[in-house]
Amino acid sequence: MKDILLPVAHVFALVMMVFSATMLAPLVVAVWELDPALTSFVISALATFALGALLWLATRRFKRELKTRDGLMLVALTWVALPAVAGFPLWNYLPINFTEAYFEAASGLTTTGGTVLSGLEFLPRSINLWRHLLSWLGGMGIIVLAVAILPMLGVGGMQIYRAEMPGPMKDSKLTPRIGQTAKLLWAVYTGLTLVCILCLRLAGMNWFDAVCHGFSALSLGGFSTYDASIGHFNSLLIEMLMTLFSLIGALNFATHFLAWSQRGVRAYFRDAEAKAILGVLFVSCIGVSLFLYFKGTYADYPTALRSTTFNLISIAVDSGLHTQDYSRWPIFAPMWMMFLSCIVASSGSTGGGIKMIRTLILAKQANRELNQLVHPNMVRPLKVGGIVIANRVVFAVLAFVFLYFMSIVTLVFLQLASGLDFMTSLTSIIACINNAGPGLGLVGPGSNYGVLNEFQTWVCSAAMLLGRLEIFTILVLFTPTLWRK
Numbered sequence: 001m002k003d004i005l006l007p008v009a010h011v012f013a014l015v016m017m018v019f020s021a022t023m024l025a026p027l028v029v030a031v032w033e034l035d036p037a038l039t040s041f042v043i044s045a046l047a048t049f050a051l052g053a054l055l056w057l058a059t060r061r062f063k064r065e066l067k068t069r070d071g072l073m074l075v076a077l078t079w080v081a082l083p084a085v086a087g088f089p090l091w092n093y094l095p096i097n098f099t100e101a102y103f104e105a106a107s108g109l110t111t112t113g114g115t116v117l118s119g120l121e122f123l124p125r126s127i128n129l130w131r132h133l134l135s136w137l138g139g140m141g142i143i144v145l146a147v148a149i150l151p152m153l154g155v156g157g158m159q160i161y162r163a164e165m166p167g168p169m170k171d172s173k174l175t176p177r178i179g180q181t182a183k184l185l186w187a188v189y190t191g192l193t194l195v196c197i198l199c200l201r202l203a204g205m206n207w208f209d210a211v212c213h214g215f216s217a218l219s220l221g222g223f224s225t226y227d228a229s230i231g232h233f234n235s236l237l238i239e240m241l242m243t244l245f246s247l248i249g250a251l252n253f254a255t256h257f258l259a260w261s262q263r264g265v266r267a268y269f270r271d272a273e274a275k276a277i278l279g280v281l282f283v284s285c286i287g288v289s290l291f292l293y294f295k296g297t298y299a300d301y302p303t304a305l306r307s308t309t310f311n312l313i314s315i316a317v318d319s320g321l322h323t324q325d326y327s328r329w330p331i332f333a334p335m336w337m338m339f340l341s342c343i344v345a346s347s348g349s350t351g352g353g354i355k356m357i358r359t360l361i362l363a364k365q366a367n368r369e370l371n372q373l374v375h376p377n378m379v380r381p382l383k384v385g386g387i388v389i390a391n392r393v394v395f396a397v398l399a400f401v402f403l404y405f406m407s408i409v410t411l412v413f414l415q416l417a418s419g420l421d422f423m424t425s426l427t428s429i430i431a432c433i434n435n436a437g438p439g440l441g442l443v444g445p446g447s448n449y450g451v452l453n454e455f456q457t458w459v460c461s462a463a464m465l466l467g468r469l470e471i472f473t474i475l476v477l478f479t480p481t482l483w484r485k
Contacts (some may be wrong), residue, residue: 004483008073010059016052020045025133026089026126035124040092041245043405048085064373069482075473079465083109086134086159088219093127099454104246105451106461108134110369111350113222113320113437114460121226125208132212137223138468139191139249139350188257189358193218196245200374203237208321213321217245220350222320222437226230230310231323239310239323250317252348271344272385273356280344280356281316285309288333295330308333317338318351320437327444338427341436352435352467354404358397360384364395407463408433412457420452428452 012149025043030038066074087105092099100116108131120128155158197214201207212225226232230242248256258267268274289301289308307324311444314321316339326334343359345351364382372378382389408429415425420442427439428449438445443452451462465472476482 002395004069005073006059006062007064007066008070009055009079010063012057012076012077012081013052013054013056013069015082016085017049019082020048020052022133022137023048023130025088026130029129030124030126032036033125035126036125037093037126040089041130041313042125043092043206044085044089047088051085055070070472072476074483075469076477079109079469083461086130090127090131093124095287097454099457100450100454103457103461106130106464108132108221108223109138110435110464111135111138111221111318111352112432112435112464112467113216113220114432114439114443114449114464115223116448116452116457118227118448118450121232127271128212129208132215132225135219135223136193137214137378138190138369139219139221140186140253140464154392171291180333184257188253188260189218192245192248192256196241199241199245200238203241203273204235205233205238208257213242214245216319216321217242218249218350219316219344220246220249220319220435222314222318226320229322234297239306242321243310246314246317246319246321247278247281250318250345250349250351252346254348254351255346270385271346272360272387275362277344277346277356281313284316284340285312288312288336292329292333297329312337312340315436315438316344318345318436320431320436322438322445324326325444325446327419327440329447337429338440341434352433358401359386361389361394362401363395364389365398400471403475404433407466407471411459411463415456418456418459420456428460429463432460433467435464440453 002146023041026119027037027038027041027045029272057124069152083102083106085105087098087101087103088110090096090104091101094101094117096104096116103114104116114133115131117123132405142363169259193214196217197210200210200213200217205213207223212223213230216223224230224232230239249405251268252271255274257270259265277483285305285308291304291310292298293301293304299306311322311324311326312333315326318341326337343356345353345355347355347357361382364384368380368382371380382391382394411433412425415429416422420428424439424441427441428443429439431437431439431443438448443449449457452460
Protein backbone atom coordinates (compact mmCIF):
# COMPACT_ATOMS: atom_id res chain seq x y z
CA MET A 1 0.00 0.00 0.00
CA LYS A 2 2.83 2.41 0.79
CA ASP A 3 4.16 1.96 -2.76
CA ILE A 4 0.82 3.32 -3.96
CA LEU A 5 0.28 6.16 -1.50
CA LEU A 6 3.75 7.56 -0.82
CA PRO A 7 4.62 8.59 -4.43
CA VAL A 8 1.34 10.51 -4.46
CA ALA A 9 2.13 12.04 -1.08
CA HIS A 10 5.52 13.15 -2.46
CA VAL A 11 3.91 15.19 -5.23
CA PHE A 12 1.20 16.48 -2.89
CA ALA A 13 4.01 17.82 -0.69
CA LEU A 14 5.22 19.91 -3.63
CA VAL A 15 1.70 21.20 -4.19
CA MET A 16 1.53 22.22 -0.53
CA MET A 17 4.80 24.14 -0.76
CA VAL A 18 3.62 25.94 -3.90
CA PHE A 19 0.27 26.65 -2.25
CA SER A 20 1.98 28.23 0.76
CA ALA A 21 3.41 30.87 -1.60
CA THR A 22 -0.12 32.02 -2.49
CA MET A 23 -0.55 33.22 1.10
CA LEU A 24 2.07 35.89 0.42
CA ALA A 25 -0.53 38.02 -1.40
CA PRO A 26 -2.87 38.50 1.60
CA LEU A 27 0.20 38.68 3.85
CA VAL A 28 1.53 41.66 1.90
CA VAL A 29 -1.89 43.32 2.07
CA ALA A 30 -1.99 42.68 5.82
CA VAL A 31 1.42 44.35 6.23
CA TRP A 32 0.36 47.30 4.07
CA GLU A 33 -2.94 47.75 5.89
CA LEU A 34 -1.49 46.85 9.32
CA ASP A 35 -4.57 44.71 9.85
CA PRO A 36 -4.82 42.25 12.75
CA ALA A 37 -4.96 39.16 10.52
CA LEU A 38 -1.24 39.49 9.73
CA THR A 39 -0.18 36.98 12.38
CA SER A 40 -2.64 34.39 11.08
CA PHE A 41 -1.19 34.54 7.58
CA VAL A 42 2.41 34.43 8.77
CA ILE A 43 1.74 31.34 10.89
CA SER A 44 -0.34 29.68 8.16
CA ALA A 45 2.19 30.28 5.37
CA LEU A 46 5.13 29.03 7.45
CA ALA A 47 3.22 26.01 8.77
CA THR A 48 1.99 25.01 5.30
CA PHE A 49 5.47 25.26 3.78
CA ALA A 50 7.06 23.41 6.70
CA LEU A 51 4.53 20.57 6.55
CA GLY A 52 5.01 20.28 2.81
CA ALA A 53 8.79 20.28 3.12
CA LEU A 54 8.76 17.63 5.85
CA LEU A 55 6.41 15.42 3.83
CA TRP A 56 8.57 15.89 0.71
CA LEU A 57 11.73 14.89 2.58
CA ALA A 58 10.02 11.88 4.15
CA THR A 59 8.75 10.57 0.79
CA ARG A 60 11.46 11.61 -1.69
CA ARG A 61 12.84 8.10 -2.09
CA PHE A 62 9.41 7.02 -3.37
CA LYS A 63 9.44 9.52 -6.25
CA ARG A 64 8.32 8.05 -9.60
CA GLU A 65 6.16 8.88 -12.60
CA LEU A 66 2.49 9.23 -11.88
CA LYS A 67 0.08 6.84 -13.57
CA THR A 68 -3.68 7.03 -14.02
CA ARG A 69 -4.45 5.77 -10.53
CA ASP A 70 -1.92 8.15 -9.01
CA GLY A 71 -3.39 11.12 -10.86
CA LEU A 72 -6.87 10.37 -9.57
CA MET A 73 -5.61 9.96 -6.03
CA LEU A 74 -3.55 13.16 -6.14
CA VAL A 75 -6.43 15.27 -7.41
CA ALA A 76 -8.81 13.90 -4.77
CA LEU A 77 -6.22 14.31 -2.00
CA THR A 78 -5.44 17.86 -3.04
CA TRP A 79 -9.04 19.05 -3.17
CA VAL A 80 -10.02 17.32 0.08
CA ALA A 81 -6.94 18.33 2.08
CA LEU A 82 -6.17 21.86 0.85
CA PRO A 83 -9.37 23.46 2.23
CA ALA A 84 -8.18 22.48 5.70
CA VAL A 85 -4.90 24.30 5.07
CA ALA A 86 -6.55 27.23 3.28
CA GLY A 87 -9.11 27.59 6.05
CA PHE A 88 -6.52 27.92 8.82
CA PRO A 89 -6.10 31.73 8.54
CA LEU A 90 -9.89 32.08 8.76
CA TRP A 91 -10.17 29.65 11.68
CA ASN A 92 -7.31 31.34 13.53
CA TYR A 93 -8.62 34.88 13.14
CA LEU A 94 -12.41 34.77 12.81
CA PRO A 95 -14.90 33.60 15.47
CA ILE A 96 -15.79 30.42 13.55
CA ASN A 97 -15.13 26.74 14.17
CA PHE A 98 -13.08 24.36 12.03
CA THR A 99 -16.16 23.08 10.17
CA GLU A 100 -17.11 26.59 9.07
CA ALA A 101 -13.52 27.47 8.15
CA TYR A 102 -13.25 24.31 6.04
CA PHE A 103 -16.57 25.09 4.33
CA GLU A 104 -15.52 28.68 3.56
CA ALA A 105 -12.17 27.59 2.11
CA ALA A 106 -13.73 24.70 0.18
CA SER A 107 -16.39 27.07 -1.15
CA GLY A 108 -13.61 29.30 -2.44
CA LEU A 109 -11.43 26.59 -3.96
CA THR A 110 -14.40 24.88 -5.61
CA THR A 111 -15.69 28.29 -6.82
CA THR A 112 -19.03 27.67 -5.13
CA GLY A 113 -19.31 31.08 -3.48
CA GLY A 114 -21.53 30.03 -0.59
CA THR A 115 -20.41 31.62 2.66
CA VAL A 116 -20.90 31.20 6.40
CA LEU A 117 -19.68 34.74 7.09
CA SER A 118 -21.63 37.96 7.51
CA GLY A 119 -20.43 41.54 7.77
CA LEU A 120 -18.08 40.97 4.83
CA GLU A 121 -17.44 44.68 4.34
CA PHE A 122 -16.03 44.86 7.88
CA LEU A 123 -13.54 42.00 7.48
CA PRO A 124 -9.83 42.83 7.16
CA ARG A 125 -8.87 43.29 3.53
CA SER A 126 -6.34 40.47 3.76
CA ILE A 127 -9.11 38.02 4.70
CA ASN A 128 -11.36 39.19 1.86
CA LEU A 129 -8.49 39.02 -0.63
CA TRP A 130 -7.67 35.48 0.52
CA ARG A 131 -11.25 34.32 0.00
CA HIS A 132 -11.31 35.72 -3.52
CA LEU A 133 -7.83 34.45 -4.35
CA LEU A 134 -8.93 30.94 -3.38
CA SER A 135 -11.79 31.23 -5.87
CA TRP A 136 -9.46 32.44 -8.60
CA LEU A 137 -6.97 29.62 -8.00
CA GLY A 138 -9.75 27.05 -7.90
CA GLY A 139 -11.29 28.40 -11.09
CA MET A 140 -8.74 26.92 -13.46
CA GLY A 141 -7.67 24.31 -10.95
CA ILE A 142 -4.72 24.10 -8.62
CA ILE A 143 -3.66 20.80 -10.13
CA VAL A 144 -3.57 22.27 -13.64
CA LEU A 145 -1.42 25.06 -12.18
CA ALA A 146 0.84 22.42 -10.67
CA VAL A 147 1.15 20.68 -14.03
CA ALA A 148 2.12 24.00 -15.58
CA ILE A 149 4.87 24.84 -13.10
CA LEU A 150 6.08 21.49 -11.76
CA PRO A 151 7.90 19.74 -14.63
CA MET A 152 8.93 16.93 -12.30
CA LEU A 153 5.45 15.47 -12.76
CA GLY A 154 6.60 14.21 -16.18
CA VAL A 155 4.14 12.24 -18.30
CA GLY A 156 1.95 11.74 -15.27
CA GLY A 157 0.83 15.32 -15.73
CA MET A 158 -1.63 14.15 -18.38
CA GLN A 159 -3.31 11.87 -15.87
CA ILE A 160 -3.74 14.77 -13.46
CA TYR A 161 -5.06 17.03 -16.22
CA ARG A 162 -7.64 14.42 -17.28
CA ALA A 163 -8.77 13.91 -13.69
CA GLU A 164 -8.96 17.63 -13.00
CA MET A 165 -10.48 19.23 -16.11
CA PRO A 166 -14.28 19.13 -16.41
CA GLY A 167 -16.19 17.64 -19.31
CA PRO A 168 -16.63 14.23 -20.94
CA MET A 169 -13.94 14.58 -23.63
CA LYS A 170 -10.69 15.20 -21.79
CA ASP A 171 -8.13 13.78 -24.22
CA SER A 172 -8.07 16.81 -26.52
CA LYS A 173 -5.07 19.10 -26.05
CA LEU A 174 -4.22 22.50 -27.49
CA THR A 175 -0.54 21.56 -27.72
CA PRO A 176 1.41 18.29 -27.90
CA ARG A 177 2.75 18.75 -24.36
CA ILE A 178 0.32 18.85 -21.45
CA GLY A 179 2.49 21.28 -19.46
CA GLN A 180 2.38 23.75 -22.34
CA THR A 181 -1.40 23.31 -22.60
CA ALA A 182 -1.84 24.11 -18.92
CA LYS A 183 0.38 27.19 -19.22
CA LEU A 184 -1.61 28.46 -22.21
CA LEU A 185 -4.90 28.01 -20.39
CA TRP A 186 -3.56 29.86 -17.36
CA ALA A 187 -2.23 32.64 -19.60
CA VAL A 188 -5.69 33.12 -21.15
CA TYR A 189 -7.33 32.96 -17.71
CA THR A 190 -4.92 35.48 -16.21
CA GLY A 191 -5.15 37.85 -19.17
CA LEU A 192 -8.96 37.91 -19.08
CA THR A 193 -8.88 38.47 -15.32
CA LEU A 194 -6.62 41.50 -15.71
CA VAL A 195 -8.90 42.96 -18.39
CA CYS A 196 -11.91 42.43 -16.11
CA ILE A 197 -10.18 44.13 -13.18
CA LEU A 198 -9.32 47.15 -15.31
CA CYS A 199 -12.87 47.41 -16.67
CA LEU A 200 -14.38 47.24 -13.18
CA ARG A 201 -12.00 49.94 -11.96
CA LEU A 202 -13.00 52.21 -14.84
CA ALA A 203 -16.66 51.45 -14.07
CA GLY A 204 -16.33 52.95 -10.60
CA MET A 205 -15.05 50.25 -8.23
CA ASN A 206 -11.99 51.01 -6.13
CA TRP A 207 -8.89 48.94 -6.91
CA PHE A 208 -9.44 46.47 -4.07
CA ASP A 209 -13.07 45.74 -4.99
CA ALA A 210 -12.12 45.54 -8.67
CA VAL A 211 -9.43 42.94 -7.97
CA CYS A 212 -11.68 40.84 -5.73
CA HIS A 213 -14.66 40.94 -8.07
CA GLY A 214 -12.43 40.37 -11.09
CA PHE A 215 -11.29 37.17 -9.41
CA SER A 216 -14.94 36.22 -8.74
CA ALA A 217 -16.14 37.02 -12.27
CA LEU A 218 -13.69 34.86 -14.24
CA SER A 219 -13.64 32.02 -11.72
CA LEU A 220 -17.44 32.14 -11.30
CA GLY A 221 -16.54 32.13 -7.62
CA GLY A 222 -19.51 34.06 -6.24
CA PHE A 223 -17.64 35.69 -3.35
CA SER A 224 -18.06 39.42 -2.78
CA THR A 225 -16.64 41.98 -0.38
CA TYR A 226 -20.16 43.01 0.64
CA ASP A 227 -23.10 41.15 2.16
CA ALA A 228 -25.33 42.69 -0.53
CA SER A 229 -23.00 41.31 -3.23
CA ILE A 230 -23.14 43.27 -6.52
CA GLY A 231 -26.36 44.92 -5.32
CA HIS A 232 -24.17 47.07 -3.07
CA PHE A 233 -22.92 49.08 -6.06
CA ASN A 234 -26.34 49.71 -7.66
CA SER A 235 -24.60 50.28 -11.00
CA LEU A 236 -25.96 49.10 -14.35
CA LEU A 237 -22.49 49.33 -15.92
CA ILE A 238 -20.92 47.14 -13.24
CA GLU A 239 -23.74 44.62 -13.60
CA MET A 240 -23.24 44.51 -17.37
CA LEU A 241 -19.48 44.01 -17.00
CA MET A 242 -19.89 41.28 -14.39
CA THR A 243 -22.46 39.56 -16.61
CA LEU A 244 -20.13 39.72 -19.62
CA PHE A 245 -17.10 38.34 -17.81
CA SER A 246 -19.20 35.68 -16.05
CA LEU A 247 -20.36 34.53 -19.49
CA ILE A 248 -16.72 34.44 -20.61
CA GLY A 249 -15.89 32.32 -17.56
CA ALA A 250 -18.75 29.95 -18.40
CA LEU A 251 -17.42 29.23 -21.90
CA ASN A 252 -14.63 26.80 -22.76
CA PHE A 253 -11.24 28.42 -22.21
CA ALA A 254 -9.82 26.39 -25.07
CA THR A 255 -12.30 28.23 -27.31
CA HIS A 256 -11.10 31.55 -25.87
CA PHE A 257 -7.53 30.56 -26.73
CA LEU A 258 -8.47 29.57 -30.27
CA ALA A 259 -10.37 32.83 -30.75
CA TRP A 260 -7.36 34.79 -29.52
CA SER A 261 -4.85 32.86 -31.63
CA GLN A 262 -7.03 33.23 -34.74
CA ARG A 263 -7.67 36.93 -34.03
CA GLY A 264 -11.41 36.55 -34.50
CA VAL A 265 -14.68 35.19 -33.13
CA ARG A 266 -15.18 32.36 -35.61
CA ALA A 267 -14.16 29.83 -32.93
CA TYR A 268 -17.28 30.72 -30.91
CA PHE A 269 -19.61 30.21 -33.89
CA ARG A 270 -18.11 26.76 -34.43
CA ASP A 271 -18.54 25.83 -30.76
CA ALA A 272 -21.85 24.00 -30.36
CA GLU A 273 -21.74 24.43 -26.59
CA ALA A 274 -21.28 28.20 -26.79
CA LYS A 275 -24.20 28.61 -29.18
CA ALA A 276 -26.46 26.45 -27.03
CA ILE A 277 -25.48 28.28 -23.82
CA LEU A 278 -26.11 31.73 -25.26
CA GLY A 279 -29.39 30.61 -26.83
CA VAL A 280 -30.73 29.09 -23.61
CA LEU A 281 -29.73 32.14 -21.57
CA PHE A 282 -31.24 34.61 -24.05
CA VAL A 283 -34.60 32.82 -24.14
CA SER A 284 -34.60 32.37 -20.35
CA CYS A 285 -33.83 36.03 -19.64
CA ILE A 286 -36.64 37.23 -21.92
CA GLY A 287 -39.11 34.63 -20.66
CA VAL A 288 -38.45 35.04 -16.93
CA SER A 289 -38.38 38.87 -17.11
CA LEU A 290 -41.78 38.83 -18.87
CA PHE A 291 -43.07 36.40 -16.23
CA LEU A 292 -41.93 38.65 -13.37
CA TYR A 293 -43.34 41.75 -15.07
CA PHE A 294 -46.78 40.22 -15.66
CA LYS A 295 -46.81 38.82 -12.11
CA GLY A 296 -46.31 42.35 -10.82
CA THR A 297 -42.94 41.68 -9.17
CA TYR A 298 -41.57 44.78 -10.92
CA ALA A 299 -43.54 47.86 -11.92
CA ASP A 300 -41.90 48.26 -15.34
CA TYR A 301 -40.35 45.85 -17.83
CA PRO A 302 -36.87 47.47 -18.10
CA THR A 303 -36.35 46.98 -14.34
CA ALA A 304 -37.60 43.40 -14.58
CA LEU A 305 -35.25 42.72 -17.50
CA ARG A 306 -32.25 44.26 -15.71
CA SER A 307 -32.84 42.32 -12.49
CA THR A 308 -33.59 39.07 -14.30
CA THR A 309 -30.64 39.23 -16.67
CA PHE A 310 -27.97 39.67 -14.03
CA ASN A 311 -29.33 37.27 -11.42
CA LEU A 312 -30.48 34.56 -13.82
CA ILE A 313 -27.22 34.48 -15.76
CA SER A 314 -25.20 34.58 -12.54
CA ILE A 315 -26.96 31.54 -11.09
CA ALA A 316 -27.25 29.71 -14.42
CA VAL A 317 -23.49 29.87 -15.07
CA ASP A 318 -22.81 28.95 -11.41
CA SER A 319 -21.38 32.29 -10.35
CA GLY A 320 -23.70 33.04 -7.45
CA LEU A 321 -23.32 36.83 -7.33
CA HIS A 322 -26.63 38.66 -7.01
CA THR A 323 -28.29 42.05 -6.89
CA GLN A 324 -31.72 40.96 -5.65
CA ASP A 325 -33.13 38.54 -3.09
CA TYR A 326 -34.58 36.40 -5.85
CA SER A 327 -35.92 33.91 -3.30
CA ARG A 328 -38.79 36.39 -2.90
CA TRP A 329 -39.75 36.10 -6.57
CA PRO A 330 -42.62 33.80 -7.61
CA ILE A 331 -41.22 30.29 -7.13
CA PHE A 332 -41.08 29.42 -10.84
CA ALA A 333 -38.31 31.97 -11.50
CA PRO A 334 -35.76 30.94 -8.85
CA MET A 335 -36.43 27.23 -9.44
CA TRP A 336 -35.83 27.71 -13.18
CA MET A 337 -32.56 29.43 -12.31
CA MET A 338 -31.54 26.49 -10.11
CA PHE A 339 -32.37 24.13 -12.96
CA LEU A 340 -30.25 26.13 -15.39
CA SER A 341 -27.33 25.92 -12.96
CA CYS A 342 -27.34 22.17 -13.59
CA ILE A 343 -26.80 22.36 -17.35
CA VAL A 344 -25.61 25.73 -18.65
CA ALA A 345 -21.85 25.95 -18.01
CA SER A 346 -19.48 24.70 -20.71
CA SER A 347 -16.92 21.92 -20.40
CA GLY A 348 -13.46 23.39 -19.97
CA SER A 349 -14.94 26.39 -18.14
CA THR A 350 -14.85 27.40 -14.50
CA GLY A 351 -18.53 26.49 -14.06
CA GLY A 352 -20.06 23.36 -12.56
CA GLY A 353 -23.04 21.07 -13.06
CA ILE A 354 -23.65 18.53 -15.79
CA LYS A 355 -22.19 20.86 -18.47
CA MET A 356 -23.90 21.83 -21.72
CA ILE A 357 -21.96 19.32 -23.83
CA ARG A 358 -23.40 16.44 -21.79
CA THR A 359 -26.87 17.96 -22.11
CA LEU A 360 -26.48 18.11 -25.90
CA ILE A 361 -25.19 14.53 -26.04
CA LEU A 362 -28.13 13.30 -23.96
CA ALA A 363 -30.62 15.17 -26.16
CA LYS A 364 -29.05 13.75 -29.32
CA GLN A 365 -28.99 10.25 -27.85
CA ALA A 366 -32.66 10.49 -26.85
CA ASN A 367 -33.54 11.56 -30.39
CA ARG A 368 -31.48 8.69 -31.81
CA GLU A 369 -33.30 6.18 -29.59
CA LEU A 370 -36.69 7.54 -30.67
CA ASN A 371 -35.73 7.24 -34.34
CA GLN A 372 -34.53 3.68 -33.83
CA LEU A 373 -37.91 2.72 -32.42
CA VAL A 374 -39.35 3.59 -35.82
CA HIS A 375 -36.37 2.29 -37.86
CA PRO A 376 -34.75 -0.53 -35.82
CA ASN A 377 -32.02 -1.18 -38.42
CA MET A 378 -31.03 2.44 -38.80
CA VAL A 379 -27.34 3.24 -38.23
CA ARG A 380 -26.81 6.91 -37.47
CA PRO A 381 -23.74 8.29 -35.68
CA LEU A 382 -24.33 10.77 -32.90
CA LYS A 383 -22.98 14.20 -33.82
CA VAL A 384 -22.67 17.43 -31.84
CA GLY A 385 -21.61 20.46 -33.83
CA GLY A 386 -20.73 18.25 -36.79
CA ILE A 387 -18.35 16.13 -34.69
CA VAL A 388 -19.07 12.43 -34.26
CA ILE A 389 -19.29 11.44 -30.61
CA ALA A 390 -17.96 7.95 -29.87
CA ASN A 391 -20.31 5.53 -28.15
CA ARG A 392 -17.89 5.19 -25.23
CA VAL A 393 -18.35 8.93 -24.57
CA VAL A 394 -22.13 8.55 -24.73
CA PHE A 395 -21.99 5.68 -22.21
CA ALA A 396 -19.71 7.75 -19.94
CA VAL A 397 -22.17 10.64 -20.07
CA LEU A 398 -25.08 8.37 -19.17
CA ALA A 399 -23.11 6.96 -16.23
CA PHE A 400 -22.12 10.44 -15.06
CA VAL A 401 -25.67 11.81 -15.16
CA PHE A 402 -26.94 8.77 -13.23
CA LEU A 403 -24.30 9.25 -10.53
CA TYR A 404 -24.92 13.00 -10.51
CA PHE A 405 -28.63 12.64 -9.74
CA MET A 406 -28.09 9.76 -7.31
CA SER A 407 -25.55 11.90 -5.45
CA ILE A 408 -28.10 14.72 -5.22
CA VAL A 409 -30.81 12.35 -3.98
CA THR A 410 -28.53 10.79 -1.36
CA LEU A 411 -27.25 14.12 -0.04
CA VAL A 412 -30.73 15.67 0.02
CA PHE A 413 -32.01 12.76 2.12
CA LEU A 414 -29.09 13.25 4.51
CA GLN A 415 -30.08 16.90 4.91
CA LEU A 416 -33.73 15.96 5.44
CA ALA A 417 -32.72 13.35 8.04
CA SER A 418 -30.81 16.05 9.91
CA GLY A 419 -34.03 18.05 10.34
CA LEU A 420 -33.60 20.58 7.52
CA ASP A 421 -36.73 21.62 5.59
CA PHE A 422 -37.24 20.30 2.05
CA MET A 423 -36.64 23.52 0.08
CA THR A 424 -33.41 24.30 1.93
CA SER A 425 -32.25 20.66 1.71
CA LEU A 426 -32.88 20.40 -2.03
CA THR A 427 -31.51 23.76 -3.11
CA SER A 428 -28.49 23.73 -0.79
CA ILE A 429 -27.34 20.47 -2.35
CA ILE A 430 -28.11 21.55 -5.92
CA ALA A 431 -26.30 24.85 -5.36
CA CYS A 432 -23.29 23.15 -3.76
CA ILE A 433 -22.90 20.25 -6.20
CA ASN A 434 -23.21 22.71 -9.11
CA ASN A 435 -20.82 25.12 -7.34
CA ALA A 436 -23.48 27.80 -7.80
CA GLY A 437 -23.44 29.48 -4.36
CA PRO A 438 -26.76 30.53 -2.77
CA GLY A 439 -29.74 28.22 -2.73
CA LEU A 440 -33.27 28.99 -1.55
CA GLY A 441 -35.01 28.77 1.80
CA LEU A 442 -32.64 29.26 4.73
CA VAL A 443 -29.59 29.47 2.42
CA GLY A 444 -31.04 31.95 -0.07
CA PRO A 445 -29.32 35.15 -1.20
CA GLY A 446 -30.80 37.03 1.74
CA SER A 447 -29.07 34.69 4.18
CA ASN A 448 -26.05 32.34 4.10
CA TYR A 449 -24.86 28.86 5.03
CA GLY A 450 -24.00 29.98 8.57
CA VAL A 451 -27.52 28.93 9.64
CA LEU A 452 -26.70 25.23 9.12
CA ASN A 453 -25.45 22.97 11.90
CA GLU A 454 -22.08 21.19 11.66
CA PHE A 455 -23.43 17.98 10.11
CA GLN A 456 -25.40 19.89 7.47
CA THR A 457 -22.36 22.03 6.71
CA TRP A 458 -20.17 18.94 6.17
CA VAL A 459 -22.79 17.48 3.82
CA CYS A 460 -22.67 20.69 1.78
CA SER A 461 -18.86 20.59 1.79
CA ALA A 462 -18.98 17.03 0.44
CA ALA A 463 -21.41 18.15 -2.27
CA MET A 464 -19.07 20.98 -3.33
CA LEU A 465 -16.11 18.61 -3.66
CA LEU A 466 -18.15 16.02 -5.54
CA GLY A 467 -19.36 18.65 -7.96
CA ARG A 468 -15.96 20.26 -8.51
CA LEU A 469 -14.32 16.91 -9.27
CA GLU A 470 -17.29 15.74 -11.33
CA ILE A 471 -18.16 12.83 -9.03
CA PHE A 472 -16.12 10.16 -10.86
CA THR A 473 -12.78 11.31 -9.41
CA ILE A 474 -14.09 10.90 -5.85
CA LEU A 475 -16.25 7.79 -6.24
CA VAL A 476 -13.59 5.86 -8.16
CA LEU A 477 -11.50 5.84 -4.97
CA PHE A 478 -14.07 3.51 -3.44
CA THR A 479 -13.87 0.89 -6.20
CA PRO A 480 -11.81 -2.24 -5.43
CA THR A 481 -10.38 -2.21 -8.96
CA LEU A 482 -8.43 0.97 -8.28
CA TRP A 483 -6.49 -0.63 -5.46
CA ARG A 484 -5.54 -3.83 -7.21
CA LYS A 485 -1.97 -4.09 -8.48
